[in-house]
Amino acid sequence: MARPKVAFFDFSCCEGCQLQIANFGEPLLDILKLIEVVEFREVMSEKYAGTLDVAIIEGSINTTHAIERIKGIRDRSKVLIAMGSCATIGGVNGIKNAFPLNDIAEYVYGGDSEYFESIQTMSVHQVVKVDYFVHGCPIYPPEFVAVLKAVLMAVPYDVPDYPVCVECKLNGNVCMYDRGVTCLGPVTRAGCNAWCIGNGNICYGCRGMVSNPNEKGSIDVIRRYGLSMEHIINKLEMYNKCRELNPHG
Amino acid sequence: MAYAVLQKGRFDDFIVALAAQRKVMAPVSKGYGHFEFEEVRSATEIALRYIPTILPPKKYFMPQRETILQYTSDSIEAVVDFDPMAIFGVHTCDLAGIQCLNMVFSERPKDYNYLVRKNNIIIIGLECGDYCDQYASCAMMNSEMPNGGYDLFVTEFDEYLLFHVSTQTGEDIVKSTGLFETADASHKSRLAEYRKKKKSIFKKELPIDSKDIALLFDKCFESKVWDELNDRCLACGNCNNVCPTCYCFDVIDEPALDLTSGVRYRRWDSCQLETFARVAGGANFRENRGARQRHRYYRKFSYPVKKFFRYFCTGCGRCSRACMANIRLKDVLMDLIKAHPLDNA
Ligand code: SF4
Ligand code: SF4
Ligand code: SF4
Ligand code: SF4
Ligand code: SF4
Numbered sequence: 001m002a003r004p005k006v007a008f009f010d011f012s013c014c015e016g017c018q019l020q021i022a023n024f025g026e027p028l029l030d031i032l033k034l035i036e037v038v039e040f041r042e043v044m045s046e047k048y049a050g051t052l053d054v055a056i057i058e059g060s061i062n063t064t065h066a067i068e069r070i071k072g073i074r075d076r077s078k079v080l081i082a083m084g085s086c087a088t089i090g091g092v093n094g095i096k097n098a099f100p101l102n103d104i105a106e107y108v109y110g111g112d113s114e115y116f117e118s119i120q121t122m123s124v125h126q127v128v129k130v131d132y133f134v135h136g137c138p139i140y141p142p143e144f145v146a147v148l149k150a151v152l153m154a155v156p157y158d159v160p161d162y163p164v165c166v167e168c169k170l171n172g173n174v175c176m177y178d179r180g181v182t183c184l185g186p187v188t189r190a191g192c193n194a195w196c197i198g199n200g201n202i203c204y205g206c207r208g209m210v211s212n213p214n215e216k217g218s219i220d221v222i223r224r225y226g227l228s229m230e231h232i233i234n235k236l237e238m239y240n241k242c243r244e245l246n247p248h249g
Numbered sequence: 250m251a252y253a254v255l256q257k258g259r260f261d262d263f264i265v266a267l268a269a270q271r272k273v274m275a276p277v278s279k280g281y282g283h284f285e286f287e288e289v290r291s292a293t294e295i296a297l298r299y300i301p302t303i304l305p306p307k308k309y310f311m312p313q314r315e316t317i318l319q320y321t322s323d324s325i326e327a328v329v330d331f332d333p334m335a336i337f338g339v340h341t342c343d344l345a346g347i348q349c350l351n352m353v354f355s356e357r358p359k360d361y362n363y364l365v366r367k368n369n370i371i372i373i374g375l376e377c378g379d380y381c382d383q384y385a386s387c388a389m390m391n392s393e394m395p396n397g398g399y400d401l402f403v404t405e406f407d408e409y410l411l412f413h414v415s416t417q418t419g420e421d422i423v424k425s426t427g428l429f430e431t432a433d434a435s436h437k438s439r440l441a442e443y444r445k446k447k448k449s450i451f452k453k454e455l456p457i458d459s460k461d462i463a464l465l466f467d468k469c470f471e472s473k474v475w476d477e478l479n480d481r482c483l484a485c486g487n488c489n490n491v492c493p494t495c496y497c498f499d500v501i502d503e504p505a506l507d508l509t510s511g512v513r514y515r516r517w518d519s520c521q522l523e524t525f526a527r528v529a530g531g532a533n534f535r536e537n538r539g540a541r542q543r544h545r546y547y548r549k550f551s552y553p554v555k556k557f558f559r560y561f562c563t564g565c566g567r568c569s570r571a572c573m574a575n576i577r578l579k580d581v582l583m584d585l586i587k588a589h590p591l592d593n594a
Contacts (some may be wrong), residue, residue: 162522165485186483
């Protein structure tokens with residue numbers, strides 16, 4: 001059986017998720033036995049303009065040109081995967097949406113801002129249909145592999161719709177709230193095996209929120225730690241600002 | 250009743266000798282006032298005074314993630330993985346938790362994975378002479394005193410550890426290590442004194458008799474207390490995952506990269522999670538977080554009384570400690586007691 005043709009494309013992002021894949025090490029060789037990578041700017045110069053079995057999209061959409069480009073990719077791809085927070089939820093690029101577009105353009109481009117078009121940041125599924133999501137900033141490699149297996153077997157991949165706390169507790173970690181710091185684990189969807197907490201850091205919410213977060217309850221909890229309301233909202237919005245725009249695509 | 254004495258100076262020799270026979274798990278400090286059962290090789294690693302560990306010793310009987318089956322394109326094979334071990338330092342509340350799980354998994358159809366593992370675990374209990382902290386309600390739940398479920402049970406005194414030997418396995422350990430002295434009347438009278446003092450410390454923590462808790466739950470299904478919890482609970486599932494008597498699991502198939510072979514595993518599940526009662530088509534039988542909290546409490550104080558004739562709460566307090574929303578079991582019960590007075594109270 002011919003290996004499915006797979007291409008990686010990047011939009012507004014840091015390319016850190018592509019780097020994660022390039023850094024997979026040995027498992028990458030096993031993966032390459034299953035797929036044929038025809039375009040992947042991070043590691044190869046070839047381009048591919050034909051029909052794709054799988055398009056893997058990194059980055060969020062924030063220019064009209066990007067909208068046209070992602071629609072074109074969608075049209076020639078049988079399966080489309082959004083990879084990394086920028087693509088799946090808008091991610092940190094969404095912070096832009098908290099400010100008037102003109103102010104932001106001027107802040108970034110100064111006097112030249114009139115030459116650069118700026119539209120609100122959108123995640124990929126807010127523009128085209130997305131078949132699979134690999135959340136995270138950056139993606140968690142084992143989950144990427146799990147999603148790829150689901151794609152190749154043509155079965156759905158269920159992104160966990162329960163919080164990071166579940167994986168955190170199953171790993172027996174001391175809770176950050178017991179270390180006197182706040183953590184977004186309770187409202188953030190799992191799937192990263194509580195990666196940050198396992199490495200001594202708090203959860204920043206990079207995988208996006210669970211479908212039905214108790215936002216009021218979370219704010220009450222965080223507020224007990226003496227944080228200002230503004231700081232709490234900033235915390236919740238660092239990755240999740242794009243939620244306000246049409247969250248279900 | 251056989252007792253044996255281990256001088257404290259020999260405690261380390263004991264753990265080292267036991268660790269030479271099989272893996273030894275014991276409470277270890279994790280900082281920030283928290284503890285966890287982990288493998289130890291010497292007594293210096295062990296915290297003899299500890300509050301209930303983050304995860305209960307349940308994790309050795311029913312691991313967080315456990316492979317139960319492996320398959321290839323033309324074969325399927327059941328898997329029972331186990332590791333013979335001794336768990337040292339199990340408090341009486343956790344002994345009660347294990348007794349609950351034993352009942353659940355011995356029911357037909359028996360759970361062989363659990364039972365095989367249980368048969369390969371030696372349990373060494375450890376007595377609490379005082380409360381671990383303010384979240385405990387072990388006296389109300391009748392789990393503050395040793396009540397079986399161990400091979401050996403340790404009570405700590407200044408100069409020695411007094412071991413109650415309860416099973417043949419326990420006796421074999423005492424004999425094989427050669428480190429113990431036989432207890433005499435003076436040791437036993439010190440134990441009696443210790444228990445007397447303990448009875449003066451441990452009093453039922455809430456103004457309700459243990460037997461009346463089930464009656465309270467017969468009247469509070471529609472209570473407003475659950476609505477209040479709906480606003481506060483974050484549905485993080487911590488209270489389930491740390492509970493010594495929660496036993497729900499989910500079953501998941503995981504293919505290998507060749508896409509034709511793979512494993513089936515089970516993983517702890519929690520009734521507090523949004524997904525727990527969500528079914529195909531997207532309907533959710535318990536969408537309301539308050540209803541999920543209610544379910545958890547009924548699974549401790551009402552349903553198991555009807556099925557197993559005992560409460561499935563040991564009073565260990567873990568659910569209260571693990572809740573960042575400050576939902577405390579004793580407070581919730583107190584609110585219910587106040588809102589729904591029993592006729593005889
Ligand atoms: S550390 Fe964070 S993710 Fe872990 S249990 Fe606490 S709140 Fe949840
Ligand atoms: S712990 Fe939180 S911030 Fe870290 S990878 Fe997981 S979801 Fe992202
Ligand atoms: S630990 Fe607290 S916040 Fe989390 S599910 Fe339980 S009651 Fe709700
Ligand atoms: S319900 Fe809470 S106090 Fe009771 S056994 Fe479970 S964790 Fe312990
Ligand atoms: S709940 Fe009771 S038995 Fe359990 S550790 Fe605390 S004091 Fe000991």
